Amino acid sequence: MSETFMIEGYELVCGLEVHVELATATKLFSASANRFGDEPNVHIDPVTLGLPGALPVLNRRAVELAMRIGLALNCTVQSCTFHRKNYFYPDMPKAYQISQYDQPLNIDGWLELPGGKRIGVERAHLEEDTGKSTHIGGSGGRIHGSDHSLIDFNRAGVPLVEIVGRPDITSPDEARQYVTELRQILVAIGASDAKMEEGSMRCDANVSVRKPGDPLGTRCEIKNVNSVRSLGRAIEYEARRQIALIESGEKIRQETRHWDENDGRTHTLRSKEDADDYRYFLEPDLVPLAPEKSWIDEVRASLPMLPRERRQRLSAATGAAADGEAVMVVVERGQDDYVLAVGEAGADVARALVHVKEAYAEQGSAPTVPAADLARLISMETSGALTATQAKTVLAEIVEAGGGDATAIASAKGFEAMDTSELEAMVDDVIASNADAWAKYCGGEDKAMGALVGAIMKSSKGKADGKAVTALLQAKRGS
Amino acid sequence: MSLTETSAFEIAAEVRAGRLRAVDVLDAHLANVAARESEIHAFNTVTADEARRSAEAVDAAVAAGRDPGPLAGVPIALKDNMCTRGVPTTCSSKILDGWKPPYDATVVELVANAGAVVVGKTNLDEFAMGSSTENSAFGPTFNPHDVTRVAGGSSGGSAAAVAARFASISLGSDTGGSIRQPAALCGVVGVKPTYGTVSRRGLVAFASSLDQIGPFSHDVRDSALLLEVISGHDPLDSTSIPQPSLQLLTELDRGVKGLRIGRITDLPGGSEPEVDERLSEAFDALAAAGATIVDVELPSMKFGLTAYYLVAPAEASSNLARYDGVRYGMRVEASDTNAMYMATRAAGFGDEVKRRIMLGTYALSAGYYDAYYGKALKVRRLISDDFARAYEKADVLVTPTSPIVAFPVGSKVDDPLSMYLCDVFTIPTNLAGHPAMSVPFGTGAHGLPVGVQVLAPTLGEAVMFRVAAELERGAR
Secondary structure: OOOOEEEEEEEEEEEEEEEEEEEEEEOOOOOEOOOOOOOOOOOOOOOOOOOOOOOOOOOOHHHHHHHHHHHHHHEEEOOOOOEEOOOOOOOOOOEEEEEEOOOOOEEEEEOOOOOEEEEEEEEEEEEEOOEEEEEEOOOOOOOOOOEEEEEEEOOOOEEEEEEEEEEOOOOHHHHHHHHHHHHHHHHHHHOOOOOOOOOOEOOOOOEEEEOOOOOOOOOOOEEEEHHHHHHHHHHHHHHHHHHHHHHHOOOOOOOEEEEEEOOEEEEEEEEEOOOOOOOOEOOOOOEEOOOOOHHHHHHOOOOOOHHHHHHHHHHHHHHHOOOOOHHHHHHHHHHHHHHHHHHHHHHHHHHHHHHHHHHHHOOOOOOOOOOHHHHHHHHHHHOOOOOOOHHHHHHHHHHHHOOOOOOHHHHHHOOOOOOOOHHHHHHHHHHOOHHHHHHHHHHOOOHHHHHHHHHHHHHHOOOHHHHHHHHHHHHHHOO | OOOOOOOOOHHHHHOOOOOHHHHHHHHHHHHHHHHHHHHHOOOOEEHHHHHHHHHHHHHHHHHHOOOOOOOOEEEEEEEEOOEEEEEOOOOHHHOOOOOOOOOHHHHHHHHHHHHOEEEEEEEEHHOOOOOOOOOOOOOOEEEEEEEEEEEEOHHHHHHHHHHHHOOOOEEEEEEOOOOOHHHHHOOOEEEEOOOOOOOOOOOOOOOOOOOOEEEEEOOOHHHHHHHHHHEOOOOOOOOOOOOOOOOOOOOOOOOOOOOEEEEEEOOOOOOOOHHHHHHHHHHHHHHHHOOEEEEEOOOHHHHHHHHHHHHHHHHHHHHHHOOOOOOOOOOOOOOOOHHHHHHHHHHHHHHHHHHHHHHHHHHHOOOHHHHHHHHHHHHHHHHHHHHHHHHHHEEEEEOOOOOOOEOOOOOOOOOHHHHHHHHHOOOHHHHOOEEEEEEEEEEEEHOEEEEEEOOOOOOOOHHHHHHHHHHHHHHH
């Protein structure tokens, strides 16, 4: 567990509210397509536009995906109701959003960060998205001061799940980890493509600071954070802003603040005093949703292995740390099954992990290189038939071609293991022609070894095994 | 008998048998429209051309040996808060000026598929808020029995269209009595079915948890026929009860022998004496037909009006928020979006609608919710509980529909509370979601029609129609 993160003697308290668009074929309450990137206002119908007389009909698939999210986040799935959240905005066709209020679908779960810390999840509820406004004229793309606005209702009524995290996050890095882990879970369970840059995953941060042991400070909510990187920056900026205010004797005002990516600051959007009174009440056009236990069980049983378990499985197989870079990266890419398959094909699975992490960045979750091809290469490497450098070169070619016989490629390149006497002769030659470096190395300057090794690799055209060269040099120096 | 006095049941039978042409039936009704619509103002839109095409299609179908359906050739009028594709649907509000729905309400599809011929869209209190159809942006509907008097409301146009024989049958919507009260005042039958029996899809919402579409007709059998056609599960209305359409025509001749008819002993007072006399005659008629009259108490009934005027406006404040000038209907241009909202809504809504939006917004506001809306929901539950106890003793309950007969136009417009009292007997049914219907039963003051209301528990339409049919026989 990491040490307590502190800024200038203050603790950070942060809770995240994450909205994700569900990967359904149709909208939450109508049969229009749920699709991003098409011509404006083509995925519309009376329900989406809030026409008089239109009634919502709940999308069963959306409920199922929302339950998948809840179950993947260790929530209790319960009988629930829908409420109307009333406020006026041009891209809100009914002037109310159908959301869940005091009886959400999923409650009381948690998400475990790679290092093992659990961040509480208060609830994960279903609601509909709004349309999208584009404000023309004026400054800053805001509605105020614009000449006119264009509204695209394609997004209106798209199913969202809002995942409300508890204020258990205590550093910008934990916030980044939380969102990264959540994203991986959502993708793994097929609930959402969770792309922050396309807006299918949106993150608001509630931030406050306090001196250790003090009660919770006044929080501010930060909106418009559009990447994981910005999230960390915005939280840190906001914490420092609040600390500066407190230190200068001012009070924090509870307000919603807008993160500006360009100036790297948060700006007041609205204060608590002008917050809307949403006048929530039970949505009379829908009936309570009570998922039967058998349905919940079925959804639970259909969940795939989650990223955390997959990291543990890969860690156990390879001996690499579960929250180490290689395991994290490979599982995030979804290549862990592949690494294990290479191991099952008879190769050293730890080597497979390293190669896949290094060479498969562009390969996605279904690498084209047959596992057996990589396994053969690794076997040649571990048996000493190829040096690490040679193996890398051969692998690059195999990956490029989408597969290949490592033996044939190695022999075409003239890669044969040097025998010891040949290598020893080459080392002696290099020592003789690099007397300065050799003298420095013998005088205790370990850095000088790099130059020697480099020269030997060069003269062997990469055939020499780096480890063997190092061992020889050390032996000749007598250390 | 003239074609406009022939029942819908008989029209359909004759048209289906090829003995009567739908276009002739239509022409007879349109002739009545031409003669009296200027003094009644039942319609916002008369769809004569579309109606003629539908009637011709019905006749062509019969000629080709196809069955146009159980409402073959029956002229029907639709309250102008039901969406009709390509035909203006105004809710008698300026705010929907120019709007034509791109879709038909489920009930509109159902009656069209059954062979009915839509003759027009009828006037109503704006967004169905009112009891006299005087709150229409297009002027009041007048009572065909006395054109100095109101037709009742909010479905006054649909009631008057049937009473004036502009249409054989019509559809209205009932949120607190808006079918039954105008039916009583216009001397026709009007039915508010069990909540969830008739699809609300395409009905412009006033108060979603209370609104229900139902029929108007001259006799009980025609309402049974129409309700059979429009009832049944609609998967596009989540509050629609998953059950097949009601079977009612077979119930009408079963009589009331052995049924227990509840008389509410603590019924709120204040009815006109003639209304009380008709009610007592109605009990006598039912007793004479073999029913047992039992006394029941409904102590929470007197709170119904209060609860209703919190629940319905609260829902309305949300349902009517969409009329913001952004996407359809009226827009009053202004300097910015908020100013445009305010200017549009100020110009587009009438006083009663504004009054209820304000009332409902207040009832739902932070700090007031528990005291108003929350408490009203509790009263709603109390009323349902009281009804449940009453229905342990009685199969149906019988009350007056309206405490008064049709009143002079203009006599209550400046006194909203006395207008609200018109619905004292009808509102509790909506709060409980139960069915109820008004059957003409003699006349009251000034020789104007009086209606008697039959109330039944959830999905109790069959027994309700049995009793209504008996009352109809008793009234003759």
